[in-house]
Amino acid sequence: WTEGAILGQQLWHGDGEDQRGHGGATPKPQPKPEPSAVPKPAPTLGIYPLDQFQLDDDAAVRAAYALWGHYPPVIHHYLRVHVFPRVMRCQELKISASGQALGSSLLFESRLAFSGTPSDLLPVEEEERRQLSPCVFERGSEGAILDTLIDPARVSARRTGHDWSVRGILFDIATAGTGASAEPPRISQRIDVLIDTGALVTGMSNEEVAQYLLDHGLAWAKGVVFLDEHDEKQVLLRCGGHDDAEAGAARAA
Structure with missing residues (x-):
């Protein structure tokens, strides 16, 4: 677009006087049309080359907007590259895996620990030596949990009727x-x-x-x-x- 704007400025040299063709031949003079029939030069937008474009130049920004404001490829590029990545959570790839894949040697050779509620539902390995189950619970931990849940000083239960709301x-x-x-x-x-x-x-x-x-x-x-x-x-x-x-x-x- 910058080349086109500069070229548009260079194409207008006035009323066409002293124009010469190739090989030095001088064209025959043509009768001048009436002044009212002479087309007026199209107004140029004054766009600078891209390396000289400054965002703080209001005139240049307005000229760029006049060229680009309703140009679909520019709008598409602006939305996809600048707007949507900022305001939307998007990702090109989504990785999903089951607990068996994450916890076994299928994806990772070494697994150090698991988080969550302890249970014996651990990933199954083909080789017995790599088997992680059964889960080894900390001695006394389950008893401490049950003791807390049945302590009347900490927990109480109340029955509701069938018509509860x-x-x-x-x-x-x-x-x-x-x-x-x-x-x-x-x-x-x-x-x-x-x-x-x-x-x-x-x-x-x-x-x-x-x-x-x-x-x-x-x-x-x-x-x-x-x-x-x-x-x-x-x-x-x-x-x-x-x-x-x-x-x-x-x-x-």
């Missing part, structure tokens, strides 16, 4: 240990945190759960901390609105 459970949580309702609370101890209750509390967003708890109890709390749809921590205050302060707020995850 999500809002009924949230009401019991909101009034737990406070006696906020006319009836005695079904849960004697105050509940401060809800962790991983997504399978139990369904049909309501985290903000709706926080609002319900504040509307029906939690007299001791100034607000409820929850995670929004973008996993950002928010605080719903009793006085209304959101805040990022966490002091004196119950937590609902």
Whole structure:
């Protein structure tokens, strides 16, 4: 495009006087047309060669936009190379593998450790000497887990009726240990945190759960901390609105 612009500037030499052909022959003079019939030269855009183009030159930028602004290949290049890689998470290749492939010698010759819940479901090897199972558990670790789960000082269970509902459970949580309702609370101890209750509390967003708890109890709390749809921590205050302060707020995850 720069060559075309420069060439366009060089093609206009006025009204064509003193033009000579090849071999030194002088063409026959032609009668001049009327001034109104003489075509006006097309305006040139004044585009500099690319090595002299400066982004801080407003005139040059406007001229470049006039040439490129609606040119489909340029638009396609700008979107694919500059815009989409910045605003979209994209990758050309996606690597996927099963636990058997990752944990066995199929992909990696040496494996040092595994993360996650310990179990005997370890990758199977063709050679017995390379077999990783059975899992060798730390002595006493499973006993310590069971001891914690059955300790009444740490864990308690409560049966619900067949007619239980999500809002009924949230009401019991909101009034737990406070006696906020006319009836005695079904849960004697105050509940401060809800962790991983997504399978139990369904049909309501985290903000709706926080609002319900504040509307029906939690007299001791100034607000409820929850995670929004973008996993950002928010605080719903009793006085209304959101805040990022966490002091004196119950937590609902």
